[in-house]
Amino acid sequence: MNVRSVAVDRVVDRFPAVRRIWTARAVGHRLLPLAIPLIVLIAWQCAASLRLLPVQILPPPLLVATTAIDLIRGGEIVDGLRVSLWRIGIGFAIGAGSGLVFGALLGLSRTVEAYCGLTFRLLAQIPSLGWLPILLLIFGLDETLKFVLIAKASFVPTVIATSESVKQIPTPFREVARVLQLPARSYLRRLVLPATIPGIFGGLRTALSHAWIALIVVEMLAATEGVGYTMVWGRTLFQIDIVIVGMAVIGLIGLAMDTGLARIEQRLQHWEARP
């Protein structure tokens, strides 16, 4: 509590009329974040009710809400999500798993770094979106395409984070470990893991968000099912309500995955702080 609000409280205690004004201001303050969504919603509903814009361009908010309920009840959203999450699960497991191994090799061995570092950095310059047409020509619209693209999108950040964290283990620590002649297992458990886990985990979080983006891109451009496809399908039908519901689902799932990983990250930091 800062000085100003203490002073304000003192004044407010003495003059109840001030309290009313003050609390009214506090309420306003609290409601402020809702102002813009509310204004947009009202303007949106008005524009739709007055038929300023055709439904194919701006469906009324109520229609969007009922479409959302219909899509959830009808199972389109759940089915789409099941396909999408399966794709991202497999792709991420392959990409992050191989990324951890390759990143550790790149960080630990100078030979691997010398021979593969340049090639990796050159290929990493190409965004996932650039890989898509090449992979499309090789794999067609097959499911393999989705796995490979998602794996690539999660591979690159994982490799960078892993190799950087391994390289950044302070040399004195390694020397102490050498002097103590730590066996390989406790070397890994006591030194390498605690020193690298925060960095690697940050990399995995980036990797998952890249994988999610790659999933949406590939589903929008080259798929016949999944959340991204549902949206494109709505667009071709000129059903913007479906498009808006799709955007909301994509935003919510992305947010849920990221906050989930952030939670785990916090837990890991506690684990790391333990002696």
Added chain:
Amino acid sequence: MSGATLSEALRAARGGAVPWSRGLVLPFALALVWVWSVHVGWLSGPLAIQPERILLAPFDDAAGREIWRAIAASVLRYAGGAGIGILLGLALGAAMGLSSTVERASGGSFHALRQITLFAWIPLLTAWFGNGEASKIVYIALSAFFPVALNTATGLRNVPTSYREVSRVLSLSRRQEIRRVLLPAALPAITIGIEIALISAWIGTVGAEYAIGNGRGIGTFVSEGREQFRMDIVIIGVIALAATGYLATRVCRRLSSLALMRASGLT
């Protein structure tokens, strides 16, 4: 200790001197394997093209020669869209970072919209702005907008309290405080935001061209190459888009840091 560090430093120095030659081994080996397996006939399908075809593609036939105009069109589009997005991002970010009322009013909506994967905006934008240039520019601007606004706002908000106290002690006017204290202190964060925005806007440029498909551009070039099953065009296009993106972001980064330094009176 010193022995170990010395040997490590020596190894690092040696490692720093040769990796180019050793780093080139793998790409050349892969290219050789590729050429050889195409020659022998092991490789069939779309990858069965001679790698030199890829290098000749931009000079060879009409479809391939289109690449130069495609790059020019993309760069122009990128400059326009990224410029608009960065300016709007700076404006909203500054408003959110400097005024707690603006921050409270728009922060929630901003962060909610930010959660939506950028690419998912494309269907809505094409419905609203058509399948042409306008949708692409809006999409590129949007890709640049979010990182700049976010970093500008957090950069300004995270200026240490002691700096603000100094400006109060010196009884600087709000304008002077912003120009002399807050802006320079937030400059590193803003610059990082712009750098992210420049990369994001280039990917946005290619993505919009690839997804929307009308008009000229490197994304359209690649997508047409794919439709014609021309792997040489696709690969040279992808290489060109990676290289152009790298160069364009470097040039823009240099320009924007110069502009920002001048704006904040550091030069």
